[in-house]
Amino acid sequence: MESTTTSTSRPERPVAIVCVGLAGSGKTTLMQQLYAYLHQKQEPPYVVNLDPAVTNLQYQANIDIRDSVNYKKVMEEYGLGPNGGIMTSLNLFTTKVDQVINILEKRAVPDPEKPERKPIKRILVDTPGQIEVFLWSASGSIMLESFASSFPTVLAYVVDTARTTSTATFMSNMLYACSILYRTKLPMIVVFNKTDVQDAEFAKKWMTDYEAFREALTADENRNAFGGVEGSGAGTGYMSSLIDSMSLALEEFYSDLNVVSVSALQGTGMDELLEAIKQKADEFEKGYQPELDRKRAQREEDKKKQREKELEKMMKGMSMGSTASSSALGDKALKEDDDVEPLSPDEDEGEGDFDEDDREGLQARYEAAMRDQQDSTGAEASFAKYLHTQRQ
Numbered sequence: 001m002e003s004t005t006t007s008t009s010r011p012e013r014p015v016a017i018v019c020v021g022l023a024g025s026g027k028t029t030l031m032q033q034l035y036a037y038l039h040q041k042q043e044p045p046y047v048v049n050l051d052p053a054v055t056n057l058q059y060q061a062n063i064d065i066r067d068s069v070n071y072k073k074v075m076e077e078y079g080l081g082p083n084g085g086i087m088t089s090l091n092l093f094t095t096k097v098d099q100v101i102n103i104l105e106k107r108a109v110p111d112p113e114k115p116e117r118k119p120i121k122r123i124l125v126d127t128p129g130q131i132e133v134f135l136w137s138a139s140g141s142i143m144l145e146s147f148a149s150s151f152p153t154v155l156a157y158v159v160d161t162a163r164t165t166s167t168a169t170f171m172s173n174m175l176y177a178c179s180i181l182y183r184t185k186l187p188m189i190v191v192f193n194k195t196d197v198q199d200a201e202f203a204k205k206w207m208t209d210y211e212a213f214r215e216a217l218t219a220d221e222n223r224n225a226f227g228g229v230e231g232s233g234a235g236t237g238y239m240s241s242l243i244d245s246m247s248l249a250l251e252e253f254y255s256d257l258n259v260v261s262v263s264a265l266q267g268t269g270m271d272e273l274l275e276a277i278k279q280k281a282d283e284f285e286k287g288y289q290p291e292l293d294r295k296r297a298q299r300e301e302d303k304k305k306q307r308e309k310e311l312e313k314m315m316k317g318m319s320m321g322s323t324a325s326s327s328a329l330g331d332k333a334l335k336e337d338d339d340v341e342p343l344s345p346d347e348d349e350g351e352g353d354f355d356e357d358d359r360e361g362l363q364a365r366y367e368a369a370m371r372d373q374q375d376s377t378g379a380e381a382s383f384a385k386y387l388h389t390q391r392q
Contacts, residue, residue: 014046014108015281016123016151018144020180021158022173023129026193030158030264031126032058037270038122045122046107048100050143052089053082053128061126063100065093086128090139097146105150122277123151135180144184148292152284154277155180155188161261162198166225167217170203171243178253187280187288189258191273200261206247207254213247 017034021027031047036059038045049061052071057064069092075085107120125147127134134140147153157177164170181188192200206213217240220226226239258276262269 013151014104014120014123015277016125016147016153017156017277018125018127018147018153018186019156019158020127020131020135021129021191021193022131022160022176024163025158025160026264027129027158028054028058028126030156030191030193030262031124033262033264033267034270034273035059035124037267043121045124046104046120048104048123048125050090050093050134051086051126051128052093053086054126063103065089068096069093083130083133086130086133087137087139090128090134090137090143094139094142097143101146101150108151123147135183141184144186148186148284148288149296152281152289153186154280154284155184155186156191156273156277157188158191158193159203161192161194161200161203164192164203165198167206167213167220167243168225168239170206171246174207174250174253175246177257178250181253185288187283189260189273189276189280192259192261193264195261195268196263196266204259204261207257207259210247210251214244217243217247 019027019031028051035045035047046063047059047061048063049057050065052065052069052074054066069089071085071089074080074089074092075082078084078088080088104120104123109119111117127140144153157180159173159177164173177188177190192203202216206216221240258280260269260272260276262273
């Protein structure tokens with residue numbers, strides 16, 4: 001009940017749609033088609049390109065990694081191959097992620113100086129075709145967490161439907177999607193692309209009807225799709241058994257997915273895709289955002305406790321040092337002049353009160369300084385910058 005109240009009271013924010021997919025799945029073409037479709041609806045999106053190796057974009061990017069990082073020069077300077085060049089370029093661009101978030105946050109609210117410019121409703125994020133370089137790297141995690149800290153963030157996992165007609169390839173794609181979901185912990189939509197070449201109804205049926213998938217798996221076994229001597233069934237038992245068990249294990253995973261069919265080439269299925277994005281954005285606000293807020297509050301609480309612990313340790317050390325110094329000075333004074341008269345009880349008590357007040361005042365000043373530093377840090381640094389500094 002509490003999380004629902006929090007999500008409903010939160011002002012409307014633009015949705016960040018992060019497109020991911022294996023090379024050749026049509027991810028960038030889908031981005032271009034969605035970009036054009038939203039422009040036709042008079043709802044232009046804000047586009048962020050995170051692919052440093054792309055040669056020609058089919059759409060206009062508002063923020064382009066290529067404006068900050070030269071992919072080819074990175075390869076030459078560091079002596080890297082294509083994948084290493086992409087990863088290093090992403091690492092370099094990650095140092096600017098807080099600037100990117102600040103720009104997006106400003107564009108998400110009305111601008112008094114430019115009242116004609118409407119706040120953005122959607123942020124399209126294109127990623128490298130080498131999916132593992134982005135999703136399984138520290139820089140990719142930082143970027144995704146930075147987006148999620150400021151906006152409802154949805155993953156659109158693009159699948160080449162024409163290459164998913166065999167049960168083995170289909171299961172490989174679903175396992176990849178499952179690993180991405182649990183890696184990022186963000187709402188996901190599985191987008192079956194290229195439906196102009198191959199209708200995606202077979203894949204949707206496999207995800208909802210185990211018996212239909214089992215029949216297709218048996219058909220693949222009979223036509224020797226998994227290797228072995230044709231007609232003998234040799235070499236097929238392990239593969240078919242594994243795929244069968246994986247299908248049963250993924251039933252719960254399928255139940256939480258939104259699945260849409262689109263053709264990036266022909267532009268069909270865009271309305272269905274936008275509706276699925278809206279549903280997942282609502283799911284993010286109700287289910288994911290409270291958990292992010294809880295983790296953020298826990299991190300802040302842990303930091304506060306750590307600062308208090310360090311302050312207590314420091315003050316304890318200062319107190320012990322002060323006592324040891326006073327004792328040493330007292331012994332020295334007695335040795336230097338045995339005729340020194342001891343302090344009267346009143347004088348001794350007054351001296352003790354002075355030392356204690358001074359220590360308490362010093363501790364109060366240190367605690368006030370720590371609080372001021374914490375407040376100024378919280379005002380100046382975004383959560384995205386915190387994530388970035390934590391990763392370094």
